[in-house]
Amino acid sequence: MNSPLVTALMAALPQFVTGTWLTVQLVALSLLVGLVLATLVAVMRLSHLAPLSWVARGYIYVFRSTPLLVQIFLIYYGLGQFDAVRQSLLWPLLREPYWCAIIAFVLNTGAYTAEIMRGGIEAVPHGQVEAARACGMGGGLLFRRIILPQAFRLALPAYGNEIILMLQGSALASTITLMELTGVAKAIAARTFQPIEVFCLAGTVYLGMSFLITRGVQLAERRLTPVKR
Amino acid sequence: MMDLLGFGGRGWGLQLLQGMGMTLLVAVSAYLWGLGLGGVAAALKLSGHRGGRVAADAYTTIVRGVPSLLVIYLLFFGGNSAATWVVGLLGFNGPVELSALPVGILAVGTVSGAYSAEVLRGGALAVPHGQVEAAKALGMNRWLTFRRVMLPQTLRYALPGLGNVWQLTLKDTSLVSVVALVELMRVAYLAQGATRQPFLFFTTAGLLYLAMAGLSGRLFARAEVWAGRGVRRAAR
Structure with missing residues (x-):
């Protein structure tokens, strides 16, 4: 390590911090909205109404079998091609790379999480449903009080993996000009001609975040398991 | 508008097909390279050798903890600057640019290998230990036990997981487009x-x-x- 590099990295530190903050924002917002979407889709997927189930299946299949990059480009470049979209109320949103990235991430993580949630819902023991019915619960109340909380708990370990995958997917936001962590690293690497050091530094930050996520999920698992509390 | 997808004068049909061929080439090569790398890493993880286990754990943890795009950037831009440095030592000047295809395969395969390693390790652990003991009792040596007993069963147990890794690798090849490799x-x-x-x-x-x-x-x-x-x- 030569000192000009250290000075360059120190000078770039504020950029790294804002990049990391943008990454955190993108991931947190996408996961939050994605979880709501995923829960809806999982319920649709398990619905006895065939058309609802088909729509959910189709959505999950398409978004899980195509690269995230295609989805981002389709929303960022593709939608702007149509005059109808340009004149619509949504255009101020769809014009911004930030919101395009969020929309793509939400749709992507929604599809993966829906399958995770489906697994969680199916794993709730049927006796629980019967007991709730015997207590007079039904419909929405049964779902909200009995099935959903347990499904969340059962889905948590798999959802932890999805959080980390979303963190990694957020790097693709840099391809549509967003200066999140990977975007910042690429810009600094081009400026300082020290790609190895700069990308390793960014990688360390990602590893740190992955570690925190893993620990957080472990903690949540323990909190949500009454026996271990 | 649809003639843009055709094979005629303005059509991009041929280029799209060639791009698809390139995508498949990168995906298959990277997958096989990852399978080899993952196999070695899985063997090291399961071996009694402490240094090897630590190295394999570090490989899978780091590569699975950072974005694939970052791994591609690191190997591509980092590889170029390392190659420039090596060439500089040999007395040549000027920047060197590595070919995007081998670097792309290497990068995607390195990511794929980290996931394959975990899948293969799980597959190997699923083979009942009694089988290895039985093979030993029959007088098979370690290599023969590996080839006749462990390998076929590990692959069978690992197959569903390896299918997932393949889908992941196929989608990851799209990231190589950012370093200008002309795939789909x-x-x-x-x-x-x-x-x-x-x-x-x-x-x-x-x-x-x-x-x-x-x-x-x-x-x-x-x-x-x-x-x-x-x-x-x-x-x-």
Whole structure:
């Protein structure tokens, strides 16, 4: 390590911090909205109404079998091609790379999480449903009080993996000009001609975040398991 | 508008097909390279050798903890600057640019290998230990036990997981387009730039990925049936 590099990295530190903050924002917002979407889709997927189930299946299949990059480009470049979209109320949103990235991430993580949630819902023991019915619960109340909380708990370990995958997917936001962590690293690497050091530094930050996520999920698992509390 | 996808004068059909071929080439090579790398890493993880285990753990943890895009950037731009440095030592000047294809395969394969390693390790652990003891009792040496008893069963247990890793690898190849390798995603990008029809070309690219994922998924399902022949199921 030569000192000009250290000075360059120190000078770039504020950029790294804002990049990391943008990454955190993108991931947190996408996961939050994605979880709501995923829960809806999982319920649709398990619905006895065939058309609802088909729509959910189709959505999950398409978004899980195509690269995230295609989805981002389709929303960022593709939608702007149509005059109808340009004149619509949504255009101020769809014009911004930030919101395009969020929309793509939400749709992507929604599809993966829906399958995770489906697994969680199916794993709730049927006796629980019967007991709730015997207590007079039904419909929405049964779902909200009995099935959903347990499904969340059962889905948590798999959802932890999805959080980390979303963190990694957020790097693709840099391809549509967003200066999140990977975007910042690429810009600094081009400026300082020290790609190895700069990308390793960014990688360390990602590893740190992955570690925190893993620990957080472990903690949540323990909190949500009454026996271990 | 549809003639833009055709094979005629203004059509991008041929380029799209060539891009798809390149995508498949990168995906298959990277997958095989990852399988080899993952196999070695899995063996090291399961071995009693402490240093090897630590190295393999570090490999899978680091690569699975950072974005694939960052690994690609690191190997591509880092590789270029390392190559420039090496060439500089030999007395040549000027920047060196490595070819995007081998670096792309190396990068995607390195990511794929980290996931394969975990899948293969799980497969190996699923083989009942009594079988290894039985092989030993029959007088098989370690290599023969590995080849006749461990390997075939590990692959069978690992097959569903390896199918997932393949789908992941296929989708990851789209990231190599950012370092200008002309695969499917790059062709779609160039075509939409030239024709100003981004929706058409990115939808087409998406459908082609969907087709590749669907067809290869069928192949893996068939391989699972083939590998599981003669095995009694617990359910169904």
